[in-house]
Structure formats: C-alpha cells, structure tokens
Amino acid sequence: MTTLNSFDTKVTVIGAGPGGLTAAYWLNTRYGITSSVHEASNVVGGISQTVNREGWRFDIGGHRFFTKVSIVEELWHEILPADEFLLRPRLSRIYYKSKFFDYPLKPLNALLGLGFFESIACVFSYLTTRVFKPSKESQLNFEGWVAARFGWRLYRTFFKTYTEKVWGIPASSIQADWAAQRIKNLNLVRAIINAFGIKRTKITSLIEEFEYPKFGPGQMWETCAEKINSAGSRITFNSAAQEIALQSNGEMAVTFSDGSSQTAQFLISTMPINTLVKIISNPKPPQEIVDAANLLKHRDFLTVALVVPLQYSFPDNWIYIHSPEVRLGRIQNFISWSPFMIPEPDKTCFGLEYFVNENDDLWSMTNADLIAFAAKELEILGLVPALEVVKGYVVRVPKAYPVYDQDYALSLDVLRSWLAAEFPNLYPVGRNGMHRYNNQDHSMMTAILAAENIATGSNHDLWKVNVEEEYHESASGEKGTGRSAPHFIRV
Ligand SMILES: Cc1cc2nc3c(=O)[nH]c(=O)nc-3n(C[C@H](O)[C@H](O)[C@H](O)COP(=O)(O)OP(=O)(O)OC[C@H]3O[C@@H](n4cnc5c(N)ncnc54)[C@H](O)[C@@H]3O)c2cc1C
Incomplete structure (x- = not known):
C-alpha cells in the first residue's frame, strides 16, 4: 500500500455528512479498510448536523429518523445506543389565513377549515378537473400533477404558495418527480375514503411518530465520527x-484547500456532482459536460433560530407557512423535537426557515437584520410579538436542495455517463453527490453500496437505489419491513 501524507489508505472520501461518514464507517467496521475523509467545513453531519449556539441546539430543518431500509435502521442503532433515541410524536400543520390545517392534508379538516362556500368551490373545482383533466403533458410538472389529483382550487390553496416559496420558481417549472416523491399516491377521493375509513389503509406509524436522537441528528454523526477516528480512519476539517x-495507473490525485493531497485508488464523493465535474483537471471535461454541470441547480436555505418564552410554544414539530404575506416557509419548534436541545426550561427555540438563493436579499442581510426580520414575521403571523423574542442565531446553508427542473434529469444523465466512463473508481453518493432530493437513508444506503463495491468488487448500481418506493408523506403508505423495535424513551 502506498504511503500518503503519512497515512495509509486506498480510499478517499469527500464530505463528512451522513453519506461520507457512513462510507468510512462501513469500510472500517465491516472490512477493516481505513479511509481519509476530507470535510470542507469545520463540523461533521453536513445538512444533518445539529448546530450548537450557546447551548441551544437546532437542526438545519428538523431531521426525522425514519426509513424502510432495515440495514440503515440497524446502523443508526449500532452507532448510537438505543437509550440515546427518543420516539417522538409527529405533528405538523399548515398555517394559512390565521388557521391551522392538518398535514399531511386531511380533506375533511381542510374543507371544514376553509368554510362552507370555499369548500363547495373546492369540491366543484375537483369534479371539474376530473372531467377536464390537465393534459398528460402538463401532469409532468408539479402544478399539473397536483391539480389533476386535488383540483385547481385546492392546488392553489395548499400546494402552490409553499412549493413556490421552496423552489423560487413557478410550480409549472418543477418536475412532477418531486410531487410524486413527496405526496405519494394521494388524491382527493382516496384521501376522503381514508378519512371515513371506508377502505381501510393502515396509516403508517412512521407518519405519526419518528425516532430522533436526544441531542439531534448531529449527535448521530458526531458519534459516528468518533468511532471512525478510533477505528483508524482520519477526518480532516477545513x-x-x-x-x-x-493518473496513468488509474489512481486519482486529489488536492485540498488546506494544501494536503491524496492519491486515491477509490474516491467516494458527496460534494455536489456538478462542482465535482468542474474540479476535474484530467481528463478535462468536454464543453458539453461543463454545460450539463452548469444546468444543475440548487436552492439555498437559511434558518433563523429564535429563542422565545415557552408560552408561545405549539405542539407541532414544525408548521408550514402558506400565508403569502410573509417570506417565511416553515417554523420548527425544537422543544417538540427534543427537550434535551433546550437549555432553559421556560423557553423554546423556533427555527424559522427561509428558502433562498445564495446572495439574494435575505441571504445578504446581516444576521442582526435577519433576526429582526424573522421576529417581525412571527408577529405578522400573530404567533409571537417581536419584542418577546429573547435572542436569535442565523445559519446559512448553500445548496440545501437539488432542484428538479426541466433540465435536471438529462443533465444528470450526461454527467453520470461521463463520470462512469472516465472514472470507474469514483463513486458519487448522497444528496448533492447524486443530485437527489433525498433523506439520510438514501445517502447512507448509496454510501454502503459504494463501500461494498470497493471492498468486495461487487457491482451495485448506486443510481438504482430507491429507499422510498412506498412511503413518504402519503397517508396511504404502509411500512413494508418487519423491523425489530428497539427500546425508546418516550418524552
Ligand atoms: C431542510 C431539510 C430538512 C431535512 N429533513 C430530513 C429529515 O427529516 N430526515 C432525513 O433523514 N433527512 C432530512 N434531510 C436530508 C438530509 O439532510 C440529507 O439527506 C443528508 O444530510 C445528506 O447527506 P450527504 O452526506 O449526502 O450530504 P450533506 O449532508 O450535504 O453532506 C455533504 C458534506 O460534504 C461537504 N462538502 C461539500 N463540498 C465539499 C468539498 N469540495 N470538499 C470536502 N467536503 C465537501 C459539505 O460541507 C457537507 O458536510 C433534510 C434536508 C433539508 C435541507
């Protein structure tokens, strides 16, 4: 084995988020293979980190631990002991016109909340849509896909505003893949049938409750990093x-911003796939590859964590803000995720989430102005008077969401094929690594399979991994795996 910067390894991992750490952990624990993990920031966990500011712990968006993939679930419990997990009840609602609506949407609750006349209009709109269906072509985008299933009026009330806040582009420019991934198999009739219990479909327990490490998802990845380090791998920050x-022998020379370099026989990358392609200097990517890389887009994200008196707390883990009069997209209530994240018993911490583009007006605001802006939005919504906000913290997250627009699928195919042909020992895995709007389980599963390919010479196709086949936000999804129940603390 070659000596590389006085550290023997044949595997280099880019990124210490769930994907990168899982790959390193799996290689270490299953095959005794050490790796060198390089992380651009100074923390582990990537988007699944838990930020700690003066003892207030909060997520980059609350992170539920749920999966249908038993290997991933077992791994979570292998890394963190069972008594470090909480089993949390899930409550999330939509806030619209000063009213709360259940989420996932329950048609009776939605129609009752909208009032008699608006409800009649929604049902009429749904029936009209059944007769005059959006064309097959328009159902390929989010707008047509949802309107075909819920009617135009419900679509405009419950889907359009929020979706456009998230993506910052018209809902008609977003591919239906996203809707299909997030709102599985639901339409108004099926939802009403479910609501009346006429056709009994089991509402998955994963929708009603979920696991969560006591100190947030960061606890999982901090513990994983400790285990990787003590098993002989190395994580380098910044x-x-x-x-x-x-190189001519098939190895890859990688240089890093801290001046270090590695020559890797195998490279596992969780950095955004389009940036990955652009840092390749040999072979130089042809212009059509650079063009495809430029067509892949991301949506950025920022969270303003506000500490507020406990009296303003609500039972939800999070609330979707559909109200168009504010820029706010979602509010997390971290005491509902885990009381262990809240250091002062008479307060809670809200995570006010804004979907933004890097360098837009919100992104460029000073932290102090953002905190004041977010506090004002809480007041406009009638949730907390701005003066009652005790303090706040800001975290900006570039490239939080891979965008599924009309160009993405083709561009991604082009990049995949080129990388596979030129770099057979380079494995893009994870969320931005594969430009996949995923959860931790997908990142972890692709990382495990990459590690298996490296360690055993097997030939898993990582692009075929689908951890969500049946379950996501669907009220009709059933959990397919007979997983064993670990011991949980219920808080
Ligand atoms: C708001 C929000 C809510 C979410 N909620 C959930 C949830 O409830 N449950 C769930 O399971 N998942 C959730 N997710 C998804 C989850 O965050 C991701 O699936 C997961 O973090 C992806 O892991 P990853 O390792 O692939 O990528 P990342 O988490 O993005 O980690 C990649 C790492 O690579 C580093 N990096 C980037 N470029 C370089 C470079 N050039 N060199 C070295 N390092 C680099 C980054 O700094 C980062 O640390 C949510 C995501 C968001 C945005």
Whole structure:
C-alpha cells in the first residue's frame, strides 16, 4: 500500500455528512479498510448536523429518523445506543389565513377549515378537473400533477404558495418527480375514503411518530465520527476537494484547500456532482459536460433560530407557512423535537426557515437584520410579538436542495455517463453527490453500496437505489419491513 501524507489508505472520501461518514464507517467496521475523509467545513453531519449556539441546539430543518431500509435502521442503532433515541410524536400543520390545517392534508379538516362556500368551490373545482383533466403533458410538472389529483382550487390553496416559496420558481417549472416523491399516491377521493375509513389503509406509524436522537441528528454523526477516528480512519476539517486528476495507473490525485493531497485508488464523493465535474483537471471535461454541470441547480436555505418564552410554544414539530404575506416557509419548534436541545426550561427555540438563493436579499442581510426580520414575521403571523423574542442565531446553508427542473434529469444523465466512463473508481453518493432530493437513508444506503463495491468488487448500481418506493408523506403508505423495535424513551 502506498504511503500518503503519512497515512495509509486506498480510499478517499469527500464530505463528512451522513453519506461520507457512513462510507468510512462501513469500510472500517465491516472490512477493516481505513479511509481519509476530507470535510470542507469545520463540523461533521453536513445538512444533518445539529448546530450548537450557546447551548441551544437546532437542526438545519428538523431531521426525522425514519426509513424502510432495515440495514440503515440497524446502523443508526449500532452507532448510537438505543437509550440515546427518543420516539417522538409527529405533528405538523399548515398555517394559512390565521388557521391551522392538518398535514399531511386531511380533506375533511381542510374543507371544514376553509368554510362552507370555499369548500363547495373546492369540491366543484375537483369534479371539474376530473372531467377536464390537465393534459398528460402538463401532469409532468408539479402544478399539473397536483391539480389533476386535488383540483385547481385546492392546488392553489395548499400546494402552490409553499412549493413556490421552496423552489423560487413557478410550480409549472418543477418536475412532477418531486410531487410524486413527496405526496405519494394521494388524491382527493382516496384521501376522503381514508378519512371515513371506508377502505381501510393502515396509516403508517412512521407518519405519526419518528425516532430522533436526544441531542439531534448531529449527535448521530458526531458519534459516528468518533468511532471512525478510533477505528483508524482520519477526518480532516477545513479541507475542501479542489482538484482531481486521473493518473496513468488509474489512481486519482486529489488536492485540498488546506494544501494536503491524496492519491486515491477509490474516491467516494458527496460534494455536489456538478462542482465535482468542474474540479476535474484530467481528463478535462468536454464543453458539453461543463454545460450539463452548469444546468444543475440548487436552492439555498437559511434558518433563523429564535429563542422565545415557552408560552408561545405549539405542539407541532414544525408548521408550514402558506400565508403569502410573509417570506417565511416553515417554523420548527425544537422543544417538540427534543427537550434535551433546550437549555432553559421556560423557553423554546423556533427555527424559522427561509428558502433562498445564495446572495439574494435575505441571504445578504446581516444576521442582526435577519433576526429582526424573522421576529417581525412571527408577529405578522400573530404567533409571537417581536419584542418577546429573547435572542436569535442565523445559519446559512448553500445548496440545501437539488432542484428538479426541466433540465435536471438529462443533465444528470450526461454527467453520470461521463463520470462512469472516465472514472470507474469514483463513486458519487448522497444528496448533492447524486443530485437527489433525498433523506439520510438514501445517502447512507448509496454510501454502503459504494463501500461494498470497493471492498468486495461487487457491482451495485448506486443510481438504482430507491429507499422510498412506498412511503413518504402519503397517508396511504404502509411500512413494508418487519423491523425489530428497539427500546425508546418516550418524552
Ligand atoms: C431542510 C431539510 C430538512 C431535512 N429533513 C430530513 C429529515 O427529516 N430526515 C432525513 O433523514 N433527512 C432530512 N434531510 C436530508 C438530509 O439532510 C440529507 O439527506 C443528508 O444530510 C445528506 O447527506 P450527504 O452526506 O449526502 O450530504 P450533506 O449532508 O450535504 O453532506 C455533504 C458534506 O460534504 C461537504 N462538502 C461539500 N463540498 C465539499 C468539498 N469540495 N470538499 C470536502 N467536503 C465537501 C459539505 O460541507 C457537507 O458536510 C433534510 C434536508 C433539508 C435541507
């Protein structure tokens, strides 16, 4: 084995989020293979980190631990002991016109909340849509897909505003893949049938409750990092991959922002796939590959964590803000995730989430102005008077969401094929690594399979991994795996 910067390894991992850490952990624990993990920031966990500011712990968006994939679930419990998990009840509602509506949407609750005349209009709109269906072509985008299933009026009330806040582009420009992934198999009739219990479909327990580490998802990844380190792998922080060059022997020379370099026989990358392609210096990507990389887009995200007196707390884990009069997209209530994250018993911490583009007006505001802005929005919504906000913290997250627009699928195919042909030992895994709007389980599963390919020479196709086949936000999804129940603390 070659000596590389006085550290023997044949595997280099880019990124210490769930994907990168899982790959390193799996190689270490299952095969005794050490790896060198390079992380651009100074923390582990990536988007699944838990931020700690003056003892207030909060997520980049609350992170539920749920999966249908038993191997992932077992791994979570292997890394963190069972008594470090909470089993949390899930409550999330939509806030619209000063009213709360259940989420996932329950048609009776929605129609009752909208009032008699609006409800009649929604049902009429749904029936009209059944007769004059949106064309097959328009159902390929989010707007047509949802309107075909719920009618135009319900679509405009419950889907359009929020979706456009999230993506910052018209809902008609978003591919239906996203809707299909998030709102499985639901339409108004099926939802009403479910609501009346006429056709009994089991509402999955994963929708009603979920696991959550006591101190947030960061606890999982901090513990995983400790285990990786003590098993002989190495995590280097502030070390962003900046250049990759294929050598004549098939190995890859990778240089990092901290001046270090590695020559990797195998490379596992969780950095955004389009940036990955652009840092390859040999072979130089042809212009059509650079063009495809430029067509893949991301939506950025920022969270303003506000500490407020406990009297303003609500039972929800999070609330979707559909009200168009504010820029706010969602509010997390971290005491509902875990009381262990809240250091002062008479307060809670809200995470006010804004979907933004890097360098837009919100992104560029000073932290102090953002905190004041977010506090004012809480007041406009009638949830907390701005003056009652005790203090706040801001976290900006570039490239939080891979965008599924009309260009993404083709561009991604082009990048995949080129990488596979030129770099057979480079495995893009994870969320931005594969430009996949995923949860931790998908990142972890693709990382495990990459590690298996490396360690055993097997030939898993990582692009075929689908951890969500049946379950997501669907009220009709059933959980398919007979997983064993670990011991939980119920708070
Ligand atoms: C608002 C929000 C809510 C979410 N909620 C949930 C949830 O409830 N449950 C769930 O399971 N999942 C949830 N997710 C998804 C989850 O965050 C991701 O699936 C997961 O973090 C992806 O892991 P990853 O390792 O693939 O990527 P990331 O978490 O993005 O980690 C990639 C890492 O690579 C590093 N990196 C990037 N470029 C370089 C470079 N050039 N060199 C070195 N390092 C680099 C980054 O700094 C980062 O640390 C949510 C995501 C968001 C945005």
